[in-house]
Amino acid sequence: MGKKKRQLQIKQIISQCQIESQQQLLDKLIEAGIEATQATISRDIRELKIVKTHDTNGKIKYGVLPEKKIEPIDHLKEVFKDYVTQVTHVQVMNVINTTLGTANIVAADLDELAIPEIVGTLAGTDTIVLISRSEEDAKRLNEKFLSYLE
Structure with a gap:
């Protein structure tokens, strides 16, 4: 086979x-x-x-995961609008809250993009923790992700 x-x-x-x-x-x-x-x-x-x-x-x-026919960053923005309910900046981390059962979908998209400000991703059922090297990197990510929710 x-x-x-x-x-x-x-x-x-x-x-x-x-x-x-x-x-x-x-x-x-x-x-x-x-x-x-x-x-x-x-x-x-x-x-x-x-x-x-x-x-x-x-x-x-x-x-x-559905096949992506659009640019990965555009797909991520759509995923954020569909599944993400909140993004919170905490020191060198960002905590992303999602609808139940979708955190791993959002985390997989984030990992696929290999965003340089993200050094680690942890996903549960409805929560993702993104770890950055510095508080400045985490703050930049937070601002970017919040703009995806608008």
């Missing part, structure tokens, strides 16, 4: 089924006649930009 075919099958499974773990995904692949290892599935999940999200009942499941 080729990589492209396996990854296409993974995307189909995740879009059609409530998959909560890599083991469940592996089981579904086996049902579909596709043999893979846990390490292979982990790489596929990263490459396909699959993240854990919450469904409408608050249950955790895997989801595929």
Whole structure:
């Protein structure tokens, strides 16, 4: 089985089924006649930009980040408007509050942009902590992110 075919099958499974773990995904692949290892599935999940999200009942499941056809910074601005509720500057950090289950989506977009003022990103269910090298970097980021919410 080729990589492209396996990854296409993974995307189909995740879009059609409530998959909560890599083991469940592996089981579904086996049902579909596709043999893979846990390490292979982990790489596929990263490459396909699959993240854990919450469904409408608050249950955790895997989801595929949508394909981006616009500039990454423009996409980030849209994501901020759709999911971010508040951005707070605290010393060398920024705390970003999001709607329930969307923090990892916003964090993935931030990480993809490799913003130089961000040295670390931590994401929970509805909160992201961005760590900067200096208070000045954090303040600049805060001002930029607040402008995305306008």
